[in-house]
Amino acid sequence: MSEQTILVCGGAGFIGANFVRLVLERGLGRVVVLDKLTYAGNALNVPKDPRVAFVRGDIADRELLQALLREHGPRWVVNFAAETHVDRSIDSPDPFLHSNVVGTFQLLEAIRHWWYSAPKARREAFRFLQVSTDEVYGSIPEGETASEGSPYRPSSPYAASKAAGDHFVLAYHATYRLPVLLTHSSNNFGPYQYPEKLIPLMILNALDGRDLPIYGDGGNVRDWLYVTDHCEALLLVLERGEIGARYNIGGGQQKTNLEVVDAICAVVQELLPASRNAQLFERGLSTYEELKRFVVDRPGHDRRYALDFGYIRRELGWEPRHDFLSGLRATVRWYAEHRDWCRAVLAGRYDRERLGLGRPV
Ligand SMILES: NC(=O)c1ccc[n+]([C@@H]2O[C@H](COP(=O)([O-])OP(=O)(O)OC[C@H]3O[C@@H](n4cnc5c(N)ncnc54)[C@H](O)[C@@H]3O)[C@@H](O)[C@H]2O)c1
Structure with a gap:
């Protein structure tokens, strides 16, 4: 393949699937998706397009990575591949260590060996982008925001594993001059998100007239970012970001x-009024709000995430385009129109049960 090939690790997951679509829309070249297809990844999410090749495999499989790098000689490698659900990291941290730490390390090793021996022009054009999270900064006190210079204070096993992966990425730049880029985005929402995360789970439960479980007092704050805004930021970072730099990517919409959950109830009501929802009627309920239930909190639940993303704004001129409500309307519509997708990705994997209470599995 040509130098316009992009290797997208984890491209069958939520953000990766949206990123691959954006790359195709922009005509940026061919894409090789490498994905292990865990419960959260699905081949259904990979676009059927002659410019896309799909390889099922693990980023921790260094030999496979080396073969793919030799075969495709990618211009960019973007790593989305990770275990991503905080609740699952509380119940069972091992896969998080495997994919997010060992996997990132093996990927870096494969790239290092290939990159050293690549022709000069290829070496100079190459970029490796590690997609990380704002959760590495831990809970941020009211009135403050985390900037790229803020200390790492991960609380959950998920955040700790992402933080460890980040440190390897930065160490490979400092030690081997590997051309890396590192981004920390806030909470994403939009199409293709596995329905275990807050927004898609609440949308499906509301549509089905099932309880809407809210952890603790519901006061935990997240900064919401529509997924395509995130993907546009990642492309800008790849195209114009400074090698070795870190970029916070926030939505600026703290909720x-x-x-x-209240906003989801209101938007679902616009689409399917409660008076026409048979499941609500069967339960004797007349509004979506009546489905809300406060449940026991997640252990170690970070109270507040808030990002300062002034650096990417100033340096690369990026701004999120979607406000929370317009993004939410698009998301609710997508889930309502893709019930087959929801059934297919959930079948035999997850029945919307409560996770993350720390019961070993
Ligand atoms: N979703 C968010 O709100 C958010 C916010 C900030 C950062 N991130 C980061 O963005 C990246 C993508 O997140 P997402 O929400 O799309 O996650 P996701 O869980 O939807 O998708 C992850 C994908 O990685 C694949 N995968 C997991 N382990 C793998 C391995 N060892 N080898 C190959 N593939 C593997 C899975 O099969 C899945 O397709 C992650 O690194 C995550 O930490 C996510």
Whole structure:
């Protein structure tokens, strides 16, 4: 393949699937998706397009990575591949260590060996982008925001594993001059998100007239970012970002979980009024709000995430384009129109049960 090939690790997951679509829309070249297809990844998410090749495999498989790098000689490698659900990291941290730490390390090793021996022009054009999270900064006190210079204070096994992966990425730049880029985005929402995360789970439960479980007092704050805005930021970072730099990518839309659930109830009501929802009727309920239930909190639940993303704004001129409500309307519509997708990705894998109470599995 040509130098316009992009290797997208984890491209069958939520953000990766949206990123691959954006790359195709922009005509940026061919894409090789490498994905292990865990419960959260699905071949259904990979676009059927002659410019896309799909390889099922693990980023921790260094030999496979080396073969793919030799075969495709990618211009960019973007790593989305990770275990991503905080609740699952509380119940069972091992896969998080495997994919997010060992996997990132093996990927870096494969790239290092290939990159050293690549022709000069290829070496100079190459970029490796590690997609990380704002959760590495831990809970941020009211009135403050985390900037790229803020200390790492991960609380959950998920955040700790992402933080460890980040440190390897930065160490490979400092030690081997590997041309890396590192981004920390806030909470994403939009199409193709596995329905275990807050927004898609609440949308499906509301549509089905099932309880809407809210952790603790519902006061935990997240900064919401529509997924395509995130993907546009990643492309800008790849195209114009400074090698070795870190970029925060936020939505600038802080909401408590309770506010998010209330907004979902209102948007679902616009699409399918409660009076026409048979499942609600069967339960004797007349509004979506009546489905809300406060449940025991997640252990170690970070109270507040808030990002300062002034650096990417100033340096690369990026701004999120979607406000929370317009993004939410598009998301609710997508889930309502893709019930087959929801059934297919959930079948035999997850029945919307409560996770993350720390019961070993
Ligand atoms: N979703 C968010 O709100 C958010 C916010 C900030 C950062 N991130 C980061 O963005 C990246 C993508 O997140 P997402 O929400 O799309 O996650 P996701 O869980 O939807 O998708 C992850 C994908 O990685 C694949 N995968 C997991 N382990 C793998 C391995 N060892 N080898 C190959 N593939 C593997 C899975 O099969 C899945 O397709 C992650 O690194 C995550 O930490 C996500």
